[in-house]
Amino acid sequence: MDVPLYDSLDGQVALVTGATRGIGKAIADGLVARDATVYAGARDPDDITASDRRAVELDVTDDGGIAAAIETIDAEAGRLDVLVNNAGVMDSREPLDSMPTEVVDRTLDTNLRGPMLVTKHALPLLLDRPGGRVVNVSSGLGAITEPQSGGTPAYRVSKTGVNGLTRYLDGEYESEGLLANSVCPGYVRTDMTGPSASRSPEKGAETPVWLSRFRPDAPGGRFWRDKSPASW
Template identity: 45%
Template structure:
């Protein structure tokens, strides 16, 4: 059986997902399954890592599609027999900062929740059972301070609600898995210079994933059911 730490990253073709996949793939003992809706978009990541002698396993994944998620699960089960790390990174932002919740098209809410919440739950339901064979499973949900109830504000309502719901998923899953070797946490990477974050963002993706990688590699006595930024707990 594969003795490396099998790590799955959704939305790994760009931004924070790509940075997380790259970082884990260069760490000793990790094998990264990098996923994207279009697997051809993963070729720059694969070829860049190959130059330095590192390997990723590219695989197609659309978290909004049942058949795509099942195909990934079955491929992983057949090839590795387990999952050790799941980084739920894939997400969308389609409503802008100036959008009023009173004028928000409901279709934007549905589309946002379908990816950011339901898609993440779909993938989690498929892969966490494979984590029960892991010596130390880790689930990391890419959340945002925009989903914090403690600091909730107006603007970008669909995205905000989806990230608040994602944090609820983190808490529920962590509670269900209490007493197992699986840890579940939400991470806010900060405002990063990605397609979603925009060019004005102060952080590079490589900086934003520091806390993501920390949560993915927590020791046995590490936290679960928490919300973190810069590896420090923040209010829900």
């Protein structure tokens, strides 16, 4: 799809949650390659070893810690142009009638409440200038246009909720210049999926990085896969 893109993100600031490994690290790598100043969110900042990005302590289940991370970015960089809500966990894959309640709570807390709270605290900076971007890493498993069977209920519902968050942000803040989009990275080899997955983290990161390059007149409020619109 032909959309207006920044060739370079020089002078722009991005925050990627869950940036220590897998898709999150690959997204951070891609944004660094486009010359963005990248804050790599991690529960333990010592896990961020690359010198071309700034480690920031960020546990998406800790509201106070989220606020502190955004305050750090504001104090150091004075702006935030891109937020990539990537941090997530997989549930224990049983059907709902077998899944322990603590697994449901942990999954929703990380995958849905987390992006909502990070976005909540980041919005003042993202709305400082037209074209702030929120990229929510979702999944085709959360699509409501097809049956959601095959277990993983907490994960599926959390990603359906992430898509709802994207639609809300577009409806509420699009008039203030915010671009919010969801993305399915595909079946990517990560700690959550294992080595049998068909895609590399770098392939999974391609569309999130592309969405992070959207100019202010690019489309928002959509669900994407492989740089093309996907069904909700």
